Amino acid sequence: MKTLVLVFHPDLTASRINRRLTEEMEKQVGVTVHRVYEAYSDEKIDVAAEQRLLEQHDRIILQFPFYWYSTPSLLKKWEDVVLTYGWAFGSKGDKLHGKELLIAVSTGAAEENYSPDGNFKYTVQELLRPLQATSNLIGTRYLTPYILNGVMQHLSDEELEQSAKDYVTYALNPELALLAVR
Numbered sequence: 001m002k003t004l005v006l007v008f009h010p011d012l013t014a015s016r017i018n019r020r021l022t023e024e025m026e027k028q029v030g031v032t033v034h035r036v037y038e039a040y041s042d043e044k045i046d047v048a049a050e051q052r053l054l055e056q057h058d059r060i061i062l063q064f065p066f067y068w069y070s071t072p073s074l075l076k077k078w079e080d081v082v083l084t085y086g087w088a089f090g091s092k093g094d095k096l097h098g099k100e101l102l103i104a105v106s107t108g109a110a111e112e113n114y115s116p117d118g119n120f121k122y123t124v125q126e127l128l129r130p131l132q133a134t135s136n137l138i139g140t141r142y143l144t145p146y147i148l149n150g151v152m153q154h155l156s157d158e159e160l161e162q163s164a165k166d167y168v169t170y171a172l173n174p175e176l177a178l179l180a181v182r
């Protein structure tokens with residue numbers, strides 16, 4: 001199983017959480033980590049290179065901080081330009097069929113906000129539905145997301161270290177597909 005981690009953080013040098021998670025992933029043998037904002041500081045995405053990377057891997061991880069209950073803008077642009085008709089979807093667009101897709105997201109706000117009775121009313125899983133619908137369209141298997149909640153409030157350095165290890169263990173578990181959600 002070849003794993004690709006696409007990290008979408010606008011400034012990893014200023015990041016605490018995603019930088020640590022990214023560095024832990026980069027230590028793993030056989031995992032390709034691609035810092036997408038760093039690769040395209042002008043935000044001009046090399047579509048052919050991105051598609052080639054995706055084709056070469058079996059599990060695709062989209063890692064990002066939650067921004068406005070959604071993804072950072074470059075990830076949205078990446079979807080717009082990389083997941084093309086005839087390649088990712090459409091009658092002949094089968095290049096991603098059968099691959100696995102894992103979302104790994106950090107939220108600033110604590111978990112209790114993300115519930116019907118909480119401040120934000122919706123769970124993170126619900127707010128990730130557009131990515132799940134995209135997964136359905138492109139024929140990938142949508143794995144249960146890795147969600148690291150409340151990072152702006154409670155996370156001590158020790159807890160961050162543990163979270164980085166837990167993330168790697170979770171995201172690289174070959175059996176993760178057994179937890180795939182529908």
Ligand SMILES: Cc1cc2nc3c(=O)[nH]c(=O)nc-3n(C[C@H](O)[C@H](O)[C@H](O)COP(=O)(O)O)c2cc1C
Nearest residue numbers: 015016017018019065066067068069106107108109
């Ligand atoms: C532009 C922006 C929008 C954000 N929107 C949300 C949000 O909708 N919900 C939330 O829980 N946190 C939100 N946050 C907090 C980030 O998710 C949080 O700072 C990030 O996960 C921390 O990771 P980092 O240390 O890698 O930057 C936002 C932060 C920024 C800068």
